[in-house]
Amino acid sequence: MRAEPQSFDRVLSSMCTEPHPAAREAAERFLATNPGDPGTYPTVATLEDEAIELLGEIAGLAEPAGYVASGGTEANVQAVRIARERADARRPTVVVPESAHFSFNKAADLLGVELAVVPTADDGRVDLEAVRACVDEDTAAIVGVAGSTEYGRVDPIPKLGEIADSVDALLHVDAAWGGFVLPFTDHEWHFGHAAVDTMAIDPHKMGQAAVPAGGLLARSADLLDELAVETPYLESTSQATLTGTRSGAGVASAVAAMEELWPDGYRDQYVRSQNNAEWLAAELESRGYDVVDPELPLVAASIPTQLFEALRGEGWRLSRTADDELRVVCMPHVTRNQLESFVADVDRLEDEVGIEVPVSGE
Amino acid sequence: MRAEPQSFDRVLSSMCTEPHPAAREAAERFLATNPGDPGTYPTVATLEDEAIELLGEIAGLAEPAGYVASGGTEANVQAVRIARERADARRPTVVVPESAHFSFNKAADLLGVELAVVPTADDGRVDLEAVRACVDEDTAAIVGVAGSTEYGRVDPIPKLGEIADSVDALLHVDAAWGGFVLPFTDHEWHFGHAAVDTMAIDPHKMGQAAVPAGGLLARSADLLDELAVETPYLESTSQATLTGTRSGAGVASAVAAMEELWPDGYRDQYVRSQNNAEWLAAELESRGYDVVDPELPLVAASIPTQLFEALRGEGWRLSRTADDELRVVCMPHVTRNQLESFVADVDRLEDEVGIEVPVSGE
Known part of the structure; x- marks a missing residue:
C-alpha cells in the first residue's frame, strides 16, 4: 500500500478521532472476527455483551438491550424502525428538532415515515411548545438530541419523555457524539433521567474506540425484537442488526476503550x-x-x-x-x-x- | 483485553476468512480514517475510488460507479432501494429466487417493498419460467444470485437480464460471496455478460479483505444518485451510503488485497x-x-x-x-x-x- 493515511494534526472538523492505544490494539487483534455470526465467533459475541453492559452503565440503564452498530446513522435508523413497527398509524410520524442529524432524513427516506421537523429556541434546544403542538395519534416517536452536531446543545429530554408518553410514542435520544461527555455535566439526558426508550451512543466518537463502533441501546429487549429477521445458514437463528457481517474490531475496541477510560x-x-x-x-x-x-x-x-x-x-x-x-x-x-x-x-x-x-x- | 480471539482452525461455517497479510497491514494503518467524510479524510477517499475501479475490473465494468459498503446486506438493501426509487409502481415488487440471501427479507421489511419469491429448479438455479410468469408492471427489480449462500449456485444471469428489460425493471446480481471466484469459471455472471444494473461483491468474503469491506457496484452513477442525501456539517455535500461514518480499515484492506491478489x-x-x-x-x-x-x-x-x-x-x-x-x-x-x-x-x-x-x- 503506497498511500499514507493522513495525520490528525489539522483535523478540526471530524466527530471521529484517533483510537485510544488500548482500543487500537484490541481492534487489530479482533480484525478477523464477525459478531454478526455469534455462533461461529462466540468470543467476540461475549465481548459485545460486555460492550452493551458498559454502555448501559454510562447511559443509566441497569439491564440494557442493544448492540454495537456501524455508527450513529445505523442506530438512528434502527430506532426509527422500531418506532414504525410499534406504531398503529398507517402513516407514522417522527418528530425531530431542526437540530437533529441528517441521518434522520436518511431514516425517513428508507423507512417511509414522515418527519415533522420542529424549530429550536434561541438557546439551540428544541422548542417544547412546538413539540406539544405537533404531536398527535400518528406520532410514533419523538427524537431528542443530547449533544447536537452543530452546536453541542442538549434538548430537555425529561420533558420530551412526558410529551412522548402523553401520545403513547417512543422517545429516542441521539447521544451519538454527546454520550461520552454528558456523564460529567449537569445535563439530564439518559435512561435514568427520563422516559427514554432508545438511544444512539457511539464509542467511536468521544469514546475513543476504532470505527466502526456505534451503539444502539434500548430500554428492553422486546424493542429490539421489532428488528429481528430469521437467519438461515448461520449458527444463530435471528438478527436484529441493520447489517449482516459486522466488525469484530469495532466491538473489541469499544470494550477495550471503555474498560480503560470509564469513568x-x-x-x-x-x-x-x-x-x-x-x-x-x-x-x-x-x-x-x-x-x-x-x-x-x-x-x-x-x-x-x-x-x-x-x-x-x-x-x-x-x-x-x-x-x-x-x-x-x-x-x-x-x-x-x-x-x-x-x-x-x-x-x-x-x-x-x-x-x-x-x-x-x- | 483479556479475551483471546478464536482461531480459524475449526471454522467451516463462515463466509468470512482471515484477511490476507497485506490486507491486515493496510487495515491496521487506516484504522483511524473515515471514508464517510471524504473532505476531511481525502487519502482514504482516493483509495475508495481505487477499490471501485478494481471491483469494476473484476466484474466486467469499465466505468464503475459504487462504494465500499459494510457488507453484502448493505449492498443488497441499497440495490433494492435504488429499484424502489426508480419504480413507477405504488407498491413496487422485487423478484427473488428462493435461494436468495435473507438480507432481501431485511431489505423488504426496511423499505416497504414486496418480495415475489420464485422457486429454483432441481439444479438449484432459479426457474426462468416461474420468473417470467411472475413479472409485471409492478416489478421494480429482479435479483439473480451468482454463488448462492446454501449451494453456491449461479442463476442464468443473461436470461434474467432479458426478462428484466422486458418489463423495464432493474437486474441486481448478488455476487457477495461468488464475485472473487467466478472470474475463474465459465459462468456468465457479470456486467460484461448481461444487462446487470447493480451488484453486491464483497472483498471481505472470498476477496480476503478485513471486515467491513463489502461492495456495491452500479452500471452508472445516476443509479447511485437515487440514494443520495444532503450532508450538512461535513466538508462534502452528499452521501449515498446506508451508514454515515465508515471504516477506512475496510476500504484500505480491500485495495491492498485486490492489488496483491487480482488476478x-x-x-x-x-x-x-x-x-x-x-x-x-x-x-x-x-x-x-x-x-x-x-x-x-x-x-x-x-x-x-x-x-x-x-x-x-x-x-x-x-x-x-x-x-x-x-x-x-x-x-x-x-x-x-x-x-x-x-x-x-x-x-x-x-x-x-x-x-x-x-x-x-x-
Whole structure:
C-alpha cells in the first residue's frame, strides 16, 4: 500500500478521532472476527455483551438491550424502525428538532415515515411548545438530541419523555457524539433521567474506540425484537442488526476503550476538551467574531468566508454549520497546541486576505 | 483485553476468512480514517475510488460507479432501494429466487417493498419460467444470485437480464460471496455478460479483505444518485451510503488485497478451494451420504443430526442449510489438513454415536 493515511494534526472538523492505544490494539487483534455470526465467533459475541453492559452503565440503564452498530446513522435508523413497527398509524410520524442529524432524513427516506421537523429556541434546544403542538395519534416517536452536531446543545429530554408518553410514542435520544461527555455535566439526558426508550451512543466518537463502533441501546429487549429477521445458514437463528457481517474490531475496541477510560479517563478527556473549546471560543470572541457559547466541547463562530477558505488552504480540515459558521469539534486528538497554531493562522491570514474584523454585535 | 480471539482452525461455517497479510497491514494503518467524510479524510477517499475501479475490473465494468459498503446486506438493501426509487409502481415488487440471501427479507421489511419469491429448479438455479410468469408492471427489480449462500449456485444471469428489460425493471446480481471466484469459471455472471444494473461483491468474503469491506457496484452513477442525501456539517455535500461514518480499515484492506491478489492470487486460491470442496464431497459421498455437487467451493451433504451435533461438540463450527444439510464453505483459511481432520472426526464419531450410514440414493 503506497498511500499514507493522513495525520490528525489539522483535523478540526471530524466527530471521529484517533483510537485510544488500548482500543487500537484490541481492534487489530479482533480484525478477523464477525459478531454478526455469534455462533461461529462466540468470543467476540461475549465481548459485545460486555460492550452493551458498559454502555448501559454510562447511559443509566441497569439491564440494557442493544448492540454495537456501524455508527450513529445505523442506530438512528434502527430506532426509527422500531418506532414504525410499534406504531398503529398507517402513516407514522417522527418528530425531530431542526437540530437533529441528517441521518434522520436518511431514516425517513428508507423507512417511509414522515418527519415533522420542529424549530429550536434561541438557546439551540428544541422548542417544547412546538413539540406539544405537533404531536398527535400518528406520532410514533419523538427524537431528542443530547449533544447536537452543530452546536453541542442538549434538548430537555425529561420533558420530551412526558410529551412522548402523553401520545403513547417512543422517545429516542441521539447521544451519538454527546454520550461520552454528558456523564460529567449537569445535563439530564439518559435512561435514568427520563422516559427514554432508545438511544444512539457511539464509542467511536468521544469514546475513543476504532470505527466502526456505534451503539444502539434500548430500554428492553422486546424493542429490539421489532428488528429481528430469521437467519438461515448461520449458527444463530435471528438478527436484529441493520447489517449482516459486522466488525469484530469495532466491538473489541469499544470494550477495550471503555474498560480503560470509564469513568476517570473520559472525565479527564472531557475536562481537557471542554477547556480547549472555551479557550478557542474566548480567543475568537476577543478578535471580534460572534461565537456560540460552547456548552459541550464544540465551538461555532461566524468568520468571513474568505478567511474560512484561506484557513482551508493552509490544510486545516474545517466544516460549516447550516448558517455558514466555522465549526470546530474539540475531539481528543485536538490539543491546545494545535488550537494555538490555528489561532495564529487566523491572525496571519486576517492580515493577508485583508479582513476588516467586525465588532461583535454589530 | 483479556479475551483471546478464536482461531480459524475449526471454522467451516463462515463466509468470512482471515484477511490476507497485506490486507491486515493496510487495515491496521487506516484504522483511524473515515471514508464517510471524504473532505476531511481525502487519502482514504482516493483509495475508495481505487477499490471501485478494481471491483469494476473484476466484474466486467469499465466505468464503475459504487462504494465500499459494510457488507453484502448493505449492498443488497441499497440495490433494492435504488429499484424502489426508480419504480413507477405504488407498491413496487422485487423478484427473488428462493435461494436468495435473507438480507432481501431485511431489505423488504426496511423499505416497504414486496418480495415475489420464485422457486429454483432441481439444479438449484432459479426457474426462468416461474420468473417470467411472475413479472409485471409492478416489478421494480429482479435479483439473480451468482454463488448462492446454501449451494453456491449461479442463476442464468443473461436470461434474467432479458426478462428484466422486458418489463423495464432493474437486474441486481448478488455476487457477495461468488464475485472473487467466478472470474475463474465459465459462468456468465457479470456486467460484461448481461444487462446487470447493480451488484453486491464483497472483498471481505472470498476477496480476503478485513471486515467491513463489502461492495456495491452500479452500471452508472445516476443509479447511485437515487440514494443520495444532503450532508450538512461535513466538508462534502452528499452521501449515498446506508451508514454515515465508515471504516477506512475496510476500504484500505480491500485495495491492498485486490492489488496483491487480482488476478493470479485469487485464481490460485479458487483452485485450492475448489479442489478442497471436491475432495470433501467425494469423501462424504464415499461414506454413503448424499452430497450436493460443489459447483463452487461450497459443500452441502445430508448427515444425521446426531452426527452433526457430535461434530459441533468437538468444536467444529458448522452450519445447516434450510433442508438441514451440513454446509461447509471452503474459504481460504480452510486447508486440506483441516478437512482431513474433520473427516477423521466424522469416521470416529459415526462409531461413537452408533450411526448406521445410509446407502446413497435410498
